[in-house]
Amino acid sequence: MRSMAITTAGADLSALKHVELRKWIEEVAALTKPDSIYICDGSENEWNRLTTHLVEVGTLVKLKKKPNSFWATSNPSDVARVEDRTFICSVNESDAGPTNNWMAPAQMKSEMTKLYDGCMRGRTMYVIPFCMGPINSKNPMFGVEITDSPYVVVSMKIMARMGTEALNAMGTDAVFVKALHSVGAPLSPGQDDVAWPCSDTKYISQFPEEHMIWSYGSGYGGNALLGKKCYSLRIASVIGRDEGWMAEHMLILKLTNPKGKVHYIAAAFPSACGKTNLAMLDPTIKGWKVETLGDDIAWMRFGEDGRLHAINPEFGFFGVAPGTGWGTNANAMRTVEKGNSIFTNVALTDDGDIWWEGMTDTPPEHLTDWKHQDWTPNNGELSSHPNSRFCTPASQCPIIAPEWESPDGVPISAIFFGGRRKTTIPLVMQSRDWNHGVFMGATLSSETTAAATGAVGVVRRDPFAMLPFIGYHVGDYIKHWINIGKKTSADKLPKIFYVNWFRRAKDGSFLWPGYGENSRILKWAIERIEGEAEAVETPLGFAPAPGSIDVDGLAVTEAAMADALHVDKSEWQEELPLIEEWFKKIGEKLPQEMGVEFGKLKDGVR
Ligand code: O2Y
Ligand code: MN
Numbered sequence: 389m390r391s392m393a394i395t396t397a398g399a400d401l402s403a404l405k406h407v408e409l410r411k412w413i414e415e416v417a418a419l420t421k422p423d424s425i426y427i428c429d430g431s432e433n434e435w436n437r438l439t440t441h442l443v444e445v446g447t448l449v450k451l452k453k454k455p456n457s458f459w460a461t462s463n464p465s466d467v468a469r470v471e472d473r474t475f476i477c478s479v480n481e482s483d484a485g486p487t488n489n490w491m492a493p494a495q496m497k498s499e500m501t502k503l504y505d506g507c508m509r510g511r512t513m514y515v516i517p518f519c520m521g522p523i524n525s526k527n528p529m530f531g532v533e534i535t536d537s538p539y540v541v542v543s544m545k546i547m548a549r550m551g552t553e554a555l556n557a558m559g560t561d562a563v564f565v566k567a568l569h570s571v572g573a574p575l576s577p578g579q580d581d582v583a584w585p586c587s588d589t590k591y592i593s594q595f596p597e598e599h600m601i602w603s604y605g606s607g608y609g610g611n612a613l614l615g616k617k618c619y620s621l622r623i624a625s626v627i628g629r630d631e632g633w634m635a636e637h638m639l640i641l642k643l644t645n646p647k648g649k650v651h652y653i654a655a656a657f658p659s660a661c662g663k664t665n666l667a668m669l670d671p672t673i674k675g676w677k678v679e680t681l682g683d684d685i686a687w688m689r690f691g692e693d694g695r696l697h698a699i700n701p702e703f704g705f706f707g708v709a710p711g712t713g714w715g716t717n718a719n720a721m722r723t724v725e726k727g728n729s730i731f732t733n734v735a736l737t738d739d740g741d742i743w744w745e746g747m748t749d750t751p752p753e754h755l756t757d758w759k760h761q762d763w764t765p766n767n768g769e770l771s772s773h774p775n776s777r778f779c780t781p782a783s784q785c786p787i788i789a790p791e792w793e794s795p796d797g798v799p800i801s802a803i804f805f806g807g808r809r810k811t812t813i814p815l816v817m818q819s820r821d822w823n824h825g826v827f828m829g830a831t832l833s834s835e836t837t838a839a840a841t842g843a844v845g846v847v848r849r850d851p852f853a854m855l856p857f858i859g860y861h862v863g864d865y866i867k868h869w870i871n872i873g874k875k876t877s878a879d880k881l882p883k884i885f886y887v888n889w890f891r892r893a894k895d896g897s898f899l900w901p902g903y904g905e906n907s908r909i910l911k912w913a914i915e916r917i918e919g920e921a922e923a924v925e926t927p928l929g930f931a932p933a934p935g936s937i938d939v940d941g942l943a944v945t946e947a948a949m950a951d952a953l954h955v956d957k958s959e960w961q962e963e964l965p966l967i968e969e970w971f972k973k974i975g976e977k978l979p980q981e982m983g984v985e986f987g988k989l990k991d992g993v994r
Pocket of ligand 1: 469608609610611659706775839
């Protein structure tokens with residue numbers, strides 16, 4: 389290895405007492421050849437230095453109107469997760485299954501090693517020790533991200549518990565996930581940097597057997613903040629399979645009824661389908677209270693009480709900006725108002741604040757859009773990219789539940805699955821039992837959104853809202869869900885519900901108002917759990933009995949309500965072949981229990 393300055397933050401040289409980490413840092417540095425190495429401490433001082441540097445090089449603009457907050461704009465080619473460049477590099481191709489891109493680990497390492505060779509020239513290599521979930525957990529889940537992007541460092545400070553505290557907790561030998569990231573844009577001597585370095589060649593590679601991540605070429609979101617989708621879903625789903633727990637694409641919320649009884653629920657929705665809004669819901673029904681624990685990822689393990697307990701492994705929210713506003717998610721707005729946030733690919737106002745479509749009813753008269761162009765309300769362009777994001781500390785959310793950092797997690801009473809479907813899927817259904825709920829999750833479908841590159845609005849199966857995030861074979865993953873249901877008694881398992889806030893009337897209008905009104909559906913579900921709400925059995929499961937959903941004060945007609953809940957057999961005749969095709973794609977690893985449930989559905993809607 390070339391001789392190189394290793395700067396440890398502060399005076400904490402003992403930070404490098406972890407032998408394997410030290411060895412890995414040296415190996416990566418020898419390969420990527422950075423100008424210097426910096427071990428991140430996660431301090432305010434470090435944040436100030438890095439954000440100042442990022443302002444100087446043009447990656448960030450400091451906002452005048454929000455404390456300690458910044459506007460970032462990416463290269464227009466680097467705006468979302470790249471599913472077609474995301475790989476599960478399991479030793480056997482059959483372990484990646486039909487829904488993942490696969491490449492043999494040796495081949496991927498050989499290709500990426502060539503790309504990594506010298507890729508950090510002219511840059512600093514940042515070492516970010518982090519922990520997903522509370523550091524004081526019984527089994528803390530450590531990771532170390534090595535990156536050449538200071539934007540990633542400051543974003544990781546918001547999104548994960550990182551720095552010296554994590555490093556110290558790793559001691560000399562804690563197991564950790566190795567997460568290597570480069571923007572893939574080395575600098576030759578004297579070459580000017582650009583505001584958003586990235587490469588046209590991109591790889592987001594997971595090595596499930598080694599619990600390792602290699603990412604190259606993108607500086608954006610889930611491609612680059614490797615604690616999030618890569619670790620907490622793709623790698624953690626593999627660890628969860630092997631250890632008997634679950635890593636899921638779910639929000640976690642706390643619901644308190646007027647009598648003060650608390651229930652915690654987890655809900656899985658595909659990307660950009662309103663998880664953050666639901667997690668921070670402002671209930672419209674009297675006496676009910678919602679508090680937030682997480683908006684994107686839930687890790688669920690069995691507690692000593694035999695119930696599934698969830699933790700949010702993250703520390704911040706990386707929410708979709710457009711559509712988040714004072715009318716739709718005031719709690720998210722209050723969270724970002726407190727500052728300490730980074731806004732990427734939204735628009736900048738003339739007075740140094742940010743704006744995006746849906747933030748306010750009336751747009752500002754003039755903005756600088758996410759591509760740095762002048763923007764006026766009628767210029768026919770969106771001011772903000774549809775996948776623009778706010779990155780903000782979870783602790784700032786005014787309705788964060790006090791127990792959100794409990795290392796033991798919270799016991800889950802109900803799991804919701806939901807997708808974005810104009811037709812076919814009713815507003816709400818309760819599963820008959822666990823396996824039927826697993827069938828609901830396994831056949832979940834949704835119209836695609838801008839969270840990933842590719843066509844938007846196309847219906848695709850998105851099992852458990854995990855399609856891009858399952859780190860192994862989808863058939864084995866469904867089997868894992870079935871096995872989880874066998875580990876405890878039925879009364880201790882969460883009850884499972886399937887919702888669709890997005891069903892449309894013939895004229896194209898939404899049948900259900902959504903947002904805060906979704907509290908009425910949560911109320912029905914909790915009352916089902918409490919044995920208080922009536923239901924009728926349908927081929928899709930238990931539907932609300934007429935009058936059992938509280939619509940007091942709601943301007944939804946009885947006819948619209950009936951349409952929202954309707955099981956339309958002709959629509960289901962069109963859906964069945966799609967499910968059949970999906971199950972064929974899963975192939976022989978499809979658990980036989982799914983065939984049994986599919987048989988019941990076919991009999992019911994015939
Ligand atoms: O990483 C991105 O570019 C956006 S994707 C994302 C970000 C935060 C939370 N969830 C998602 C997702 O795709 O599910
Ligand atoms: Mn997500």
